Amino acid sequence: MSATAETVEQVKSISGEKYKYGFVTDIAADKAPKGLSEDIVRFISAKKREPEWLLEWRLKAYRRWLEMPEPQWSKVQFPPIDYQQYHYYSAPKSDDDRPKSLDEVDPELLATYEKLGIPIKEQEVLAGVAVDYVFDSVSVATTFKKKLEEVGVIFCPISEALERCPDLVRKYLGTVVPVADNKHACLNSAVFTDGSFVYIPPGVKCPMELSTYFRINEMNTGQFERTLIVADKGSYVSYLEGCTAPMRDENQLHAAVVELVALDDAEIKYSTVQNWYPGDEDGKGGIYNFVTKRGACRGRNSKISWTQVETGSAITWKYPSCILQGDNSVGEFYSIAITNNAQQADTGTKMIHLGKNTTSRIISKGISAGKSDQTYRGLVKISPKAEGARNYTQCDSLLIGDKCGAHTVPYIESKNKNAIVEHEATTSTISEDQLFYLRQRGIPEEAAVALVVNGFCREVLQQLPMEFAVEAQKLVGISLEGSVG
Amino acid sequence: MLEIKDLHATVQGKEILKGVNLIIEPGEVHAIMGPNGSGKSTLSYVLAGRDGYEVTGGRIIYEGEDLTELDPEERAAKGIFLAFQYPVEIPGVPNSTFLNEAVNAVRRYRGEDELDKIQFVKMLRAKTKELNMSDEMLKRAVNVGFSGGEKKRNEVLQMAVLEPKLSILDETDSGLDIDALKIVSDGVNALRAPDRSSLVITHYQRLLDYIVPDKVHVLARGRIQKTGGKELALELEKNGYADYAGEEAA
Amino acid sequence: MTAVSFLEGGLDANRALPGDGLDWLKKRRDKGAEKFGALGLPTPKLESWKYTRLRPLDDNTYTPVLDGAGDASVKDLPSVGDVAGRLVFVNGKLREDLSDVSDLPEGVRFGPLDEILKDDPAWAEAHLGVVAQDADQAMLALNDAMMDSGFVLHVQKGVVLRKPVEVVMVGGMTDQPVAYFPRNLIVIEPNAQATLVKHHVGRGVGAYFANAATEIDVADGAIFKNYKVQAESMQATHVSTTHARVGRDATFESFNLSIGGLLSRSEAWITLAGEGAHCGFNGAYMMRGNEHCDNTSYIDMAVPNTTCKQVYKGVLDDAARAVFQGKIHVARDAQKADGRMLNKTLLLSNEAEIDTKPELEIYADDVQCAHGATTGQLDQTALFYLRSRGIPEALARNMLVQSFLGDALDEITDAHVREVFMDRVVHWLPAHCYLAGEWKESA
Ligand SMILES: Nc1ncnc2c1ncn2[C@@H]1O[C@H](COP(=O)(O)OP(=O)(O)OP(=O)(O)O)[C@@H](O)[C@H]1O
Numbered sequence A: 001m002s003a004t005a006e007t008v009e010q011v012k013s014i015s016g017e018k019y020k021y022g023f024v025t026d027i028a029a030d031k032a033p034k035g036l037s038e039d040i041v042r043f044i045s046a047k048k049r050e051p052e053w054l055l056e057w058r059l060k061a062y063r064r065w066l067e068m069p070e071p072q073w074s075k076v077q078f079p080p081i082d083y084q085q086y087h088y089y090s091a092p093k094s095d096d097d098r099p100k101s102l103d104e105v106d107p108e109l110l111a112t113y114e115k116l117g118i119p120i121k122e123q124e125v126l127a128g129v130a131v132d133y134v135f136d137s138v139s140v141a142t143t144f145k146k147k148l149e150e151v152g153v154i155f156c157p158i159s160e161a162l163e164r165c166p167d168l169v170r171k172y173l174g175t176v177v178p179v180a181d182n183k184h185a186c187l188n189s190a191v192f193t194d195g196s197f198v199y200i201p202p203g204v205k206c207p208m209e210l211s212t213y214f215r216i217n218e219m220n221t222g223q224f225e226r227t228l229i230v231a232d233k234g235s236y237v238s239y240l241e242g243c244t245a246p247m248r249d250e251n252q253l254h255a256a257v258v259e260l261v262a263l264d265d266a267e268i269k270y271s272t273v274q275n276w277y278p279g280d281e282d283g284k285g286g287i288y289n290f291v292t293k294r295g296a297c298r299g300r301n302s303k304i305s306w307t308q309v310e311t312g313s314a315i316t317w318k319y320p321s322c323i324l325q326g327d328n329s330v331g332e333f334y335s336i337a338i339t340n341n342a343q344q345a346d347t348g349t350k351m352i353h354l355g356k357n358t359t360s361r362i363i364s365k366g367i368s369a370g371k372s373d374q375t376y377r378g379l380v381k382i383s384p385k386a387e388g389a390r391n392y393t394q395c396d397s398l399l400i401g402d403k404c405g406a407h408t409v410p411y412i413e414s415k416n417k418n419a420i421v422e423h424e425a426t427t428s429t430i431s432e433d434q435l436f437y438l439r440q441r442g443i444p445e446e447a448a449v450a451l452v453v454n455g456f457c458r459e460v461l462q463q464l465p466m467e468f469a470v471e472a473q474k475l476v477g478i479s480l481e482g483s484v485g
Numbered sequence B: 001m002l003e004i005k006d007l008h009a010t011v012q013g014k015e016i017l018k019g020v021n022l023i024i025e026p027g028e029v030h031a032i033m034g035p036n037g038s039g040k041s042t043l044s045y046v047l048a049g050r051d052g053y054e055v056t057g058g059r060i061i062y063e064g065e066d067l068t069e070l071d072p073e074e075r076a077a078k079g080i081f082l083a084f085q086y087p088v089e090i091p092g093v094p095n096s097t098f099l100n101e102a103v104n105a106v107r108r109y110r111g112e113d114e115l116d117k118i119q120f121v122k123m124l125r126a127k128t129k130e131l132n133m134s135d136e137m138l139k140r141a142v143n144v145g146f147s148g149g150e151k152k153r154n155e156v157l158q159m160a161v162l163e164p165k166l167s168i169l170d171e172t173d174s175g176l177d178i179d180a181l182k183i184v185s186d187g188v189n190a191l192r193a194p195d196r197s198s199l200v201i202t203h204y205q206r207l208l209d210y211i212v213p214d215k216v217h218v219l220a221r222g223r224i225q226k227t228g229g230k231e232l233a234l235e236l237e238k239n240g241y242a243d244y245a246g247e248e249a250a
Numbered sequence C: 001m002t003a004v005s006f007l008e009g010g011l012d013a014n015r016a017l018p019g020d021g022l023d024w025l026k027k028r029r030d031k032g033a034e035k036f037g038a039l040g041l042p043t044p045k046l047e048s049w050k051y052t053r054l055r056p057l058d059d060n061t062y063t064p065v066l067d068g069a070g071d072a073s074v075k076d077l078p079s080v081g082d083v084a085g086r087l088v089f090v091n092g093k094l095r096e097d098l099s100d101v102s103d104l105p106e107g108v109r110f111g112p113l114d115e116i117l118k119d120d121p122a123w124a125e126a127h128l129g130v131v132a133q134d135a136d137q138a139m140l141a142l143n144d145a146m147m148d149s150g151f152v153l154h155v156q157k158g159v160v161l162r163k164p165v166e167v168v169m170v171g172g173m174t175d176q177p178v179a180y181f182p183r184n185l186i187v188i189e190p191n192a193q194a195t196l197v198k199h200h201v202g203r204g205v206g207a208y209f210a211n212a213a214t215e216i217d218v219a220d221g222a223i224f225k226n227y228k229v230q231a232e233s234m235q236a237t238h239v240s241t242t243h244a245r246v247g248r249d250a251t252f253e254s255f256n257l258s259i260g261g262l263l264s265r266s267e268a269w270i271t272l273a274g275e276g277a278h279c280g281f282n283g284a285y286m287m288r289g290n291e292h293c294d295n296t297s298y299i300d301m302a303v304p305n306t307t308c309k310q311v312y313k314g315v316l317d318d319a320a321r322a323v324f325q326g327k328i329h330v331a332r333d334a335q336k337a338d339g340r341m342l343n344k345t346l347l348l349s350n351e352a353e354i355d356t357k358p359e360l361e362i363y364a365d366d367v368q369c370a371h372g373a374t375t376g377q378l379d380q381t382a383l384f385y386l387r388s389r390g391i392p393e394a395l396a397r398n399m400l401v402q403s404f405l406g407d408a409l410d411e412i413t414d415a416h417v418r419e420v421f422m423d424r425v426v427h428w429l430p431a432h433c434y435l436a437g438e439w440k441e442s443a
């Protein structure tokens, strides 16, 4: 059954309730009308056949959202968002609307895929081409799925999880990022359409990176993704979100929420490679990426590690954070952010030390080029009870060209004398000496810049799962194209 | 191979080279000596095409072609190699990655096939062994945390790997112990061939015991003041540069 | 007006103020009052006041000082010794009996603000409010409106003042809480040099509120060193707003030693306005009890080839709290900027708190900028090492604290002042064994 047909089926099954929405829509329509209202929220919930509690939860979020002010403190600038101009529910595109073949896809996009060495079939998926043959990778995914089920790992769309294990979802959803955490997260709570749910049972080490699967199957999660990962006692999971090739997408506003929960002795490694469309040279048409990501180290000796490579989007606003609640828990944040042309990024992390002997480590590498503007914003907070807590932060910025900006805004708040917080930051440019040295050895200027930048980012690249490290490295070079000379 | 004609060059508006003339035939090794600040490194940078070193007069003909307008990487691809007096540190970039990039960039430029990883590593290992360097140095970031001597050896390793036609060694012997000096010299001598040439900048005659030059030049006050055989080096070692100091001789 | 409930009589207390009768000054005061009325007292809602709340101003009503408040007898005032001139203010009133400016060299003017307003109003008009121009600073606006004391230091072109000049501001010893509003104007003309030492001390009991504003113009090629010891009483609220402009090839050096005050906030805005300008902006803070000390600075590297270095170190005991907010801004095209910032704090108690925010905002690429911040406790290994050599723990602690702060004090380029300040540091330490020298002799 095609996705559209499936949606139609679903909506048909909640027959008789249509009138409640207060707007007339063809039941077969795969889009809600433009705009946001309580009715739209009800519509989304109904389309997804959600339990009553979730609808209530969404509505509560929606009402809070109406009152909440836009966050004003970041350095990114954009005209006020007209929330009424978006569609908040849109089923996967029907094949008729998609490009028929790669010939119809923006050649620049394809050129990038080419450079990254993405296989043709995968290129078609990324570019949203209507394809009807079965991928090898889909069957691969099925094999994966079987393997995961064997060890009891639940890994499925969050809407499916609501049917398979509603209690688990209900127990953890919104407990790390509360409904009204910030305006963007609040909007997500009201209108999220899908995303992933992961549950790793006690003592299980997830047998594979939950990444390959995701890459092929979870592309169309829409603009308001919601991800929830729960690692039960003593378990381990490595999750990779995103895609190393730029994603074609017509949605301008992305407000995703990711919640991680690690119980005693559990570890979650979450890696992101974000390369959404940055817009044209002036940033026109690019994605607004407003993401709330937070992990709670609830258990003793638990660990959450965020690694991100951010090269896309017109505007990035995200601060993957860790709440270090359990004693001896560990939080890590490794980040590379590259902005070029007119991109703006305000990104960083928060490490909230609550438990004893909690440690955190922040390594942030920012590269600004073109006319772009980038800010590292970080908070390290040591509560009075966090005896023996430790934080180390290293935060380096590299500027390429004299029209860009790089800013570092760390907040350090310590209320415990046995805690040690160390923060270091530098800002500089690629030295002319280095470039000349590399060029003297025959390496062309752009490649030399990419090499130096890759070296600059190395500490973070090393944190990425192997297969993505290589692509991410290429991405660094591609992102900086046209920034020298 | 190389012909420098009445070369004038300025750095930050200051004229450093004031009419250098020099001809190096294929297969020859030339040495340049001269007091500190006389312009030796400047000459090497000008030959390699460093930004900010402006040629204000004269010509540099290399294998029949005027180099002046070429980028540093194009000159490198044409076989010009400069061993830096002060090798540059590049944090986070492993030595082997850097060499691989360099070798393949040069090969691409020449229209040759790139070496695959295995071929490259094999070649690199062999060269490393010849130069008595440890493999561990290949994994470390380029020149970062290297001792003075290690940096110089690393320059020679790069030279051995890139097999240039014209090698310019700017005080590669400074800071080397006797054993290292021998290794470096062996590296240079190994490249000696009828179609390759070297320009060796040094302050010490002792290097020239190992790398025997065809000609020795004295560069002072922006010009070649005297040219001779290797006996000139001995003479300089004895008398210093006093003869070449003071105002323009003539 | 609710915005000034903390002031008896609000902003227009009926009293004689310096420069009464000067039209331009009246305008300035009115404008300040209007602006303060609009802004109100700063609250933690403002990013630059995130960590500091002027709570004592909620709890007290202060009376702007009237005649008589400065008459108390004061003894044993701090001094760096041999100085070129000295001004003493008690609760904002000049004490001629304790001041001495009779021996100033040619080309140096150093006296109370009201005297300059009387003697040379044209010069005052040309300089007052030129460097301090920020539109959003409520506390500066308040000072604009209320300025009632303060001093002027004016060093003419090329004049080199060999000895420091000194200002002592004493607060306290009044029946009810008082407020005073010093306005200080410092003009160092091209190629001139001067050193100023300011002592702020509290005496007796009683709350007081000092809201100072200082304007500093360091002209091309000039050198100005500005040293301050803030040893206010445990009931004092000390707010100071400084604006400085540093010209081409000029040097501005500042050290702020904060060792006392219930609540203190020192805010500085420094513009490196000429190529080759350098600024050394340093300080140390030692707080105990319930004291709260806030150092906030904004250094604007506005043109190419400027340098700045900032070192702030502090020690916090009991339930004391310190705030450090430093921002280095490198303007577009201000290439070759070299900016360094370091903030380190030791927490000696579990109730102490440090909030630090070292910020870089950079719009030029060919720069070298860095900042660092650490918080933590005394190095336990070092402590153990010293004790294992027989040094009593209390003394060992003091030695370590002293050496920790010493790094900051080393930034003081005037050797004599550095020594005097170090002495103040040593005397702040727990009393039982504070002098390493004494210990050496007795052991
Ligand atoms: N970037 C620069 N800016 C200004 N002057 C420069 C620059 N580079 C070189 N010079 C000057 O040019 C002159 C020649 O320098 P160069 O490094 O070529 O000397 P050298 O002969 O190699 O000396 P040494 O034996 O000490 O290596 C010196 O006076 C040096 O100070």
Ligand SMILES: [Mg+2]
Residues within 6 Å of the ligand: B040, B041, B042, B085, B170, B171
């Ligand atoms: Mg040299």
